[in-house]
Amino acid sequence: MSSCLIRDCLREETDPHVAPASFQAVVESDKITPEPPFLQAKQSQLPQPLLVRTPAPAPAPVSWPFSGREPHVRDTAGRQSHTRPRRDSPSPSARVEGRRCPGRQRKAPPEGPGPPEGPAIAEGPGLHDGRVWCPCCGRGVRRDGRRGGLALLQAGLMQHLAGPEHRRETARFWRENRAEAALRERCLVPAEEYEHFAQALERALAEHQQREEERILQVASVTPAAARPALAPPHPQASYCRDSPCAAEEPGPSGMQTGPDLARMESGKVLTFIGHQVGVTGAKPPWLIEEEDGSQQQIGPSYEEFLKHSEQLTHLLLKKLPVERVGANFDHTCQTSDSWLPSFGRVWNHGRRWQSRHQFRTESGEKKKKR
Amino acid sequence: MSFLLPKLTCKREVDQAIKSVAEKVLVLRFGRDNDAVCLQLDDILAKTAHDLSKMAVIYLVDVNNVPVYTQYFDISYIPSTIFFFNGQHMKVDYGSPDHTKFVGSFKTKQDFIDLIEVIYRGAMRGKLIVRSPIDPNNIPKYDLLYQEI
Numbered sequence: 001m002s003s004c005l006i007r008d009c010l011r012e013e014t015d016p017h018v019a020p021a022s023f024q025a026v027v028e029s030d031k032i033t034p035e036p037p038f039l040q041a042k043q044s045q046l047p048q049p050l051l052v053r054t055p056a057p058a059p060a061p062v063s064w065p066f067s068g069r070e071p072h073v074r075d076t077a078g079r080q081s082h083t084r085p086r087r088d089s090p091s092p093s094a095r096v097e098g099r100r101c102p103g104r105q106r107k108a109p110p111e112g113p114g115p116p117e118g119p120a121i122a123e124g125p126g127l128h129d130g131r132v133w134c135p136c137c138g139r140g141v142r143r144d145g146r147r148g149g150l151a152l153l154q155a156g157l158m159q160h161l162a163g164p165e166h167r168r169e170t171a172r173f174w175r176e177n178r179a180e181a182a183l184r185e186r187c188l189v190p191a192e193e194y195e196h197f198a199q200a201l202e203r204a205l206a207e208h209q210q211r212e213e214e215r216i217l218q219v220a221s222v223t224p225a226a227a228r229p230a231l232a233p234p235h236p237q238a239s240y241c242r243d244s245p246c247a248a249e250e251p252g253p254s255g256m257q258t259g260p261d262l263a264r265m266e267s268g269k270v271l272t273f274i275g276h277q278v279g280v281t282g283a284k285p286p287w288l289i290e291e292e293d294g295s296q297q298q299i300g301p302s303y304e305e306f307l308k309h310s311e312q313l314t315h316l317l318l319k320k321l322p323v324e325r326v327g328a329n330f331d332h333t334c335q336t337s338d339s340w341l342p343s344f345g346r347v348w349n350h351g352r353r354w355q356s357r358h359q360f361r362t363e364s365g366e367k368k369k370k371r
Numbered sequence: 372m373s374f375l376l377p378k379l380t381c382k383r384e385v386d387q388a389i390k391s392v393a394e395k396v397l398v399l400r401f402g403r404d405n406d407a408v409c410l411q412l413d414d415i416l417a418k419t420a421h422d423l424s425k426m427a428v429i430y431l432v433d434v435n436n437v438p439v440y441t442q443y444f445d446i447s448y449i450p451s452t453i454f455f456f457n458g459q460h461m462k463v464d465y466g467s468p469d470h471t472k473f474v475g476s477f478k479t480k481q482d483f484i485d486l487i488e489v490i491y492r493g494a495m496r497g498k499l500i501v502r503s504p505i506d507p508n509n510i511p512k513y514d515l516l517y518q519e520i
Binding site for chain 2: 334348364
């Protein structure tokens with residue numbers, strides 16, 4: 001089953017401390033590089049250890065290639081492909097490949113924007129909140145450790161796995177599910193290995209601190225100290241004025257250059273500089289400039305189109321009305337004479353309603369004749 | 372409130388209104404603008420005109436201007452309100468002697484709204500005469516004059 005896969009993982013292992021039961025990250029065998037823990041020397045990936053400053057979008061750190069916790073219970077021949085033995089981590093030369101295990105995603109509860117697949121791990125808001133479900137303990141475990149503003153990737157999980165509570169729960173879990181006792185050790189992290197891990201963590205932290213300080217100093221030397229407080233409007237002329245008095249002490253790059261540099265530094269990302277725009281000149285706003293507009297195009301529908309459209313709407317409405325309504329077949333547009341009278345059932349009527357007109361005309365005719 | 376509602380001044384306009392209003396109840400108030408009860412009725416009509424705008428169209432007609440219709444519709448008391456739908460006259464049984472028109476003013480706006488709705492529904496079902504939902508106590512009483520033929 002996984003023995004061949006384990007062998008693949010162990011091929012580049014140089015540290016003899018690695019426990020025989022190692023956990024493998026992914027079914028697709030990852031590259032294993034014999035590097036100090038948590039650090040990647042590859043240039044393609046940004047050289048940042050697992051310590052990341054949140055929420056700054058720092059480059060990809062190392063992440064522990066932990067798989068989801070899957071105790072090897074109910075091992076049947078058919079299901080072997082699903083099991084993923086855990087890789088033993090805390091050795092100094094452990095794998096640092098930052099590939100996430102797809103099974104892990106299945107197991108872990110939904111964390112904000114999870115890290116994507118692939119060698120480069122993105123950071124961001126999901127870091128501190130990521131949790132992993134531990135089936136033995138039956139609860140979610142915070143995956144990353146916290147140190148100030150930094151997230152120590154996978155440290156929380158490591159701590160949990162090495163702790164006594166987990167040990168107890170794992171034993172109980174094994175007992176209850178009657179799993180193979182030999183496999184139980186693979187779910188635990190021995191204490192001394194956790195010690196190694198913790199020490200390596202401290203070392204990495206110190207190194208990170210040092211690197212940060214160096215970076216700050218470097219940045220500080222580039223820019224003139226006076227211009228740094230007024231970073232928001234990097235107006236070239238203003239920086240020029242400030243440059244001249246302190247030109248003696250600073251190695252004095254021109255103010256123009258500091259503009260883009262400052263923007264670059266402060267935002268952390270690279271903003272595309274498209275050139276300084278001339279300020280307010282009092283000219284006409286562009287939307288009022290219409291002299292060069294040749295074609296006189298009217299926007300909107302023309303009058304005929306509007307009439308057609310409204311007729312369409314009324315036609316649709318009429319279709320919806322009940323057919324048996326009063327006056328459904330009344331012709332609204334017929335031209336009538338001046339002496340037209342509506343169909344009105346009169347009060348003193350002899351006969352049907354439609355004869356009321358006739359009666360009225362007769363009456364009025366009689367009256368006229370009488371006079 | 373007669374300045375809030377549209378007016379029809381001659382027979383031709385009344386004809387035009389009767390012929391052209393489609394799929395809505397046409398309400399014609401026959402009366403005089405300065406009559407006391409007419410003012411009361413006009414007030415109610417004006418206030419409800421907007422709410423009923425999808426069901427009814429309301430016009431005011433001065434009886435002095437249209438003698439033909441005053442005779443044809445047998446208007447003896449003012450105000451008299453006559454209802455049309457699609458050019459057809461709608462009769463309403465108010466519990467009063469005359470079913471062809473509503474004589475007098477309404478007591479409340481709700482009475483008028485209910486009446487319009489009943490007329491509208493009846494018209495949609497093809498009924499030329501409907502029964503008024505207004506409480507008979509609220510309907511003005513009058514004596515129908517027998518007209519000698």
